[in-house]
Amino acid sequence: MTLSTEHAPEHAPKMARLSLSERLQPWLPVLLVPALVLAGYLMISSPSSWLTLTVSGLAMGMMIFVIASGMTLVFGLMDVINFGHGAFVSFGAFVGVSVLLVLSGMTGAPSLLLNLLAVGAAMLAAMAVTGVLGLGFERIIVRPVYGSHLKQILVTMGGLIVAEQLIHVIWGGEEIFIGRPEMLKGSVTVFGATLEKYRLVAVGLGLVLFVIMRAVLRNTKLGLIVRAGVENPEMVQAMGYHIRRVFVLVFVAGSALAGLGGVMWALYQEMITAHMGMEIMILVFIVVIIGGLGSVEGCFIGALLVGLMQNYTAFLEPKLALISNIALMVAILMWRPQGMMPVIKAK
Amino acid sequence: MSDPILQLSGVKTDIAQYHILHGVDLTVPRGQVTMLLGRNGAGKTTTLRSIMGLWRPRAGSIHFDGTDIAGLAPPQIAQRGIGFVPEDMGIFADLTVEENLILAAISGPIRRDRLDWVFRAFPALSTFWKMPAGNLSGGQKQMLAIARAVIEKRGLYLIDEPSKGLAPAIVSTMARALKDLKSDGASILMVEQNFSLARALGDHAAVMDEGRIVWTGAMAELAADAALQERLMGLKMEVA
The missing domain is CATH 3.40.50.300 (P-loop containing nucleotide triphosphate hydrolases)
Incomplete structure (x- = not known):
């Protein structure tokens, strides 16, 4: 390398310290979560009920995040609206529950280790099956309709219906009830509040997944390619990266995460149906939209807000529970029309 | 010719x-x-x-x-x-200056001598190394766009x-x-x-x-x- 330059450019950047409000600006969405928790505390008279509802809301939020995270990346990376994402939730739940039923000896044993091993096996099986399904779904259903949102909506919705019917063919048309593993049943009492053990496990698992996902996106080259690809896929290609291959990888990973979310949701609800995926998609869409399309951090915060809002409202005013999240979405979009943490897309 | x-x-x-x-x-x-x-x-x-x-x-x-x-x-x-600097610069605004350059080095880690040259030619990039590229001025973004192309020979x-x-x-x-x-x-x-x-x-x-x-x-x-x-x-x- 013989390049040399002795020239210091005249252009000297001027630096001025940002004001407190400017520094807080990017963190405002993050502050919404503690703000909502505080509002819940003030509105719910009993602290123990508030704690129970908060843990329940966080658990629900974490499960929605696991399901929605892959979808937001797919949306951001290739501008693909996948209404079929719910199919992976349902398939994951059915595969996972089938594995749990086969391993009933382990789930029924009074051993936390055996219980967790059984749940882990169910989750891995669900992720493997939904990952492979995702690969086929991308190749057969999504790939021919790149660039056309209307076709994507129609075709992926069709894919969801086909998947539901396949579940009916394989597992029958009836719902399946599934009990939680022995050591995850019941609850613990903390500060007088009754906290279900499974919900605490769901919160922990969701947090671990978020930390791993964020670490991959922030600290690996693959993560950089994905983040850059969400913003400007054409430039990523012009730099020498095959964005289509990355997209397939993200689609498969997103499908597998949806499958994992399906198993978590199945154990949360203790019952599964073929259309459970379609039902949860309403919340998933709200989370993806309010988080900002393509933003994993926004998706995480959005999921926590949705989970907490749903639980607090169901306790305070059950009739409003159904519309509370729609109201949350409207409020956030009025504040930030592109979502809480939008990814700046290239024109 | x-x-x-x-x-x-x-x-x-x-x-x-x-x-x-x-x-x-x-x-x-x-x-x-x-x-x-x-x-x-x-x-x-x-x-x-x-x-x-x-x-x-x-x-x-x-x-x-x-x-x-x-x-x-x-x-x-x-x-x-072939290195490409597009008309609209193609900066990844959500990525830091550092991350933009890491991504541009497609064959591996950034070589020290290339980075030294970039910093000598465009000192603003070292000043804002850890800052999201979207926060740079128009001129600094153009510097980053060129730096990305030349970070590898x-x-x-x-x-x-x-x-x-x-x-x-x-x-x-x-x-x-x-x-x-x-x-x-x-x-x-x-x-x-x-x-x-x-x-x-x-x-x-x-x-x-x-x-x-x-x-x-x-x-x-x-x-x-x-x-x-x-x-x-x-x-x-x-x-x-």
Whole structure:
């Protein structure tokens, strides 16, 4: 390398310290979560009920995040609206529950280790099956309709219906009830509040997944390619990266995460149906939209807000529970029309 | 003219139902700077994007280092050693300056000597190293766009209007950096509307009009002939 330059450019950047409000600006969405928790505390008279509802809301939020995270990346990376994402939730739940039923000896044993091993096996099986399904779904259903949102909506919705019917063919048309593993049943009492053990496990698992996902996106080259690809896929290609291959990888990973979310949701609800995926998609869409399309951090915060809002409202005013999240979405979009943490897309 | 690094023959490119390039013939010599000039809408940006594979040519050949790259996908073309600075800079605003450069180094970690050169040429990039690139000023973004292309040694650099919308002080920073790059023997094909910059950097010039190359020759020859400039580009430029 013989390049040399002795020239210091005249252009000297001027630096001025940002004001407190400017520094807080990017963190405002993050502050919404503690703000909502505080509002819940003030509105719910009993602290123990508030704690129970908060843990329940966080658990629900974490499960929605696991399901929605892959979808937001797919949306951001290739501008693909996948209404079929719910199919992976349902398939994951059915595969996972089938594995749990086969391993009933382990789930029924009074051993936390055996219980967790059984749940882990169910989750891995669900992720493997939904990952492979995702690969086929991308190749057969999504790939021919790149660039056309209307076709994507129609075709992926069709894919969801086909998947539901396949579940009916394989597992029958009836719902399946599934009990939680022995050591995850019941609850613990903390500060007088009754906290279900499974919900605490769901919160922990969701947090671990978020930390791993964020670490991959922030600290690996693959993560950089994905983040850059969400913003400007054409430039990523012009730099020498095959964005289509990355997209397939993200689609498969997103499908597998949806499958994992399906198993978590199945154990949360203790019952599964073929259309459970379609039902949860309403919340998933709200989370993806309010988080900002393509933003994993926004998706995480959005999921926590949705989970907490749903639980607090169901306790305070059950009739409003159904519309509370729609109201949350409207409020956030009025504040930030592109979502809480939008990814700046290239024109 | 020395051994060409890039040769376009009869390149025709369409965008939707419009024919933009009507048979571009262009030779870019190795180790020199070729300026691609012309009126707005003449097809200069389309030519660069066609070389990069971002708009696939309908006909013609594009030989880079002896291999026909027309029809290859953009990643394959970039991996063969072509660095691209687009007109809109293509900065990843959510990524930090550091992350933008890490991503640009496609063959592995950033080499220390290349990074040292980037920091000497564009000190603002070291100042804002950990800052999201979206927070940079327009001039700093252009510096980052060029830094991304040169962070690894490439066979050819395609640079689209590096001075567009920049203040004179920043244009001169840019010019010095590009001169250094040129003195290192880099092959550059650059689109530029700023004739002073084009004259200062260019060894050769190719003028486009209506999707074709209508004149090629030495940059000095074009710079010295006001009548020729007016005939080719419709504007009377300052004559050296």
